[in-house]
Amino acid sequence: MILEALNFAASFPLTSADHRPFIRSSVNLWARANRCAAAWADHERRTKAAILLATQACRQRRTVVVLGSGLVRDVPVAELSALFDTVVLVDLVHLASVRSWLAIKGLKNIRLIERDLSGLDALRQGEACEPLAFLRQVPYLDLVVSANLLSQIGIGAARQLTGDATSDTLVRQVIAAHVEGLAQVSAETCLVTDTGYTVIDRTGVRLETVDLMHGVDPGPARDSWDWPVVPFGEESPDYQIMHHVMAR
Numbered sequence: 640m641i642l643e644a645l646n647f648a649a650s651f652p653l654t655s656a657d658h659r660p661f662i663r664s665s666v667n668l669w670a671r672a673n674r675c676a677a678a679w680a681d682h683e684r685r686t687k688a689a690i691l692l693a694t695q696a697c698r699q700r701r702t703v704v705v706l707g708s709g710l711v712r713d714v715p716v717a718e719l720s721a722l723f724d725t726v727v728l729v730d731l732v733h734l735a736s737v738r739s740w741l742a743i744k745g746l747k748n749i750r751l752i753e754r755d756l757s758g759l760d761a762l763r764q765g766e767a768c769e770p771l772a773f774l775r776q777v778p779y780l781d782l783v784v785s786a787n788l789l790s791q792i793g794i795g796a797a798r799q800l801t802g803d804a805t806s807d808t809l810v811r812q813v814i815a816a817h818v819e820g821l822a823q824v825s826a827e828t829c830l831v832t833d834t835g836y837t838v839i840d841r842t843g844v845r846l847e848t849v850d851l852m853h854g855v856d857p858g859p860a861r862d863s864w865d866w867p868v869v870p871f872g873e874e875s876p877d878y879q880i881m882h883h884v885m886a887r
């Protein structure tokens with residue numbers, strides 16, 4: 640608790656006023672990731688492997704943009720920093736703990752951008768939902784990575800739209816806009832996302848299954864695996880929540 644409070648307090652002045660409301664959930668993610676480190680290790684290793692595989696398809700390695708860089712637990716930042724001239728990390732929030740880690744590692748070619756990647760605000764104002772259009776302005780872009788972000792965009796949008804009768808449609812639209820946005824990028828892309836989850840009890844019975852893509856097809860997977868986001872004992876001794884992840 641003390642470390643979480645310190646990370647929150649240190650992140651506050653480093654974060655723009657608009658994005659400060661997201662510090663709390665990022666600190667919560669940081670705490671959960673630390674508690675579940677062993678259960679999440681294979682998922683993080685496989686995500687990193689998928690990203691490094693994508694780098695091999697790049698004819699040049701000038702700029703890589705990582706969307707949803709978060710805690711950079713599943714992003715091979717040091718390797719990307721060595722391979723590319725510039726690494727741009729984009730997220731709602733970059734915690735003080737992440738900034739310190741990057742500084743300690745001495746990674747000089749990293750740029751941090753705070754940005755809402757959902758496009759929900761534009762959509763609600765009746766404007767075009769092109770949340771990845773800003774990538775057209777990034778010079779020498781050779782690779783875009785979406786790192787376990789897409790499902791979170793949907794979850795965040797659904798939370799903001801609670802009580803809105805058009806919620807389902809809008810959530811589907813922001814998820815589809817991300818997939819389409821990646822398809823339109825004139826660079827190599829790598830999408831890693833959890834597509835759904837299943838709540839499983841101690842006897843292996845599947846209690847509930849949820850589609851995190853809301854019916855949107857994220858495209859054919861090159862690799863897929865299970866990620867025990869909530870292992871037994873994290874929320875309850877009686878069930879675990881297993882997310883299904885795809886990489887392409």
Ligand SMILES: C[S@@+](CC[C@H](N)C(=O)[O-])C[C@H]1O[C@@H](n2cnc3c(N)ncnc32)[C@H](O)[C@@H]1O
Pocket residue numbers: 665668707708709710711712713714729730731732754755756757786787788791792795
């Ligand atoms: C599961 S975490 C990704 C983990 C991250 N790749 C890592 O290595 O630690 C999801 C990330 O998406 C970010 N996120 C969620 N909604 C977002 C949005 N609308 N715009 C930008 N980032 C968002 C969260 O802040 C969080 O860091």
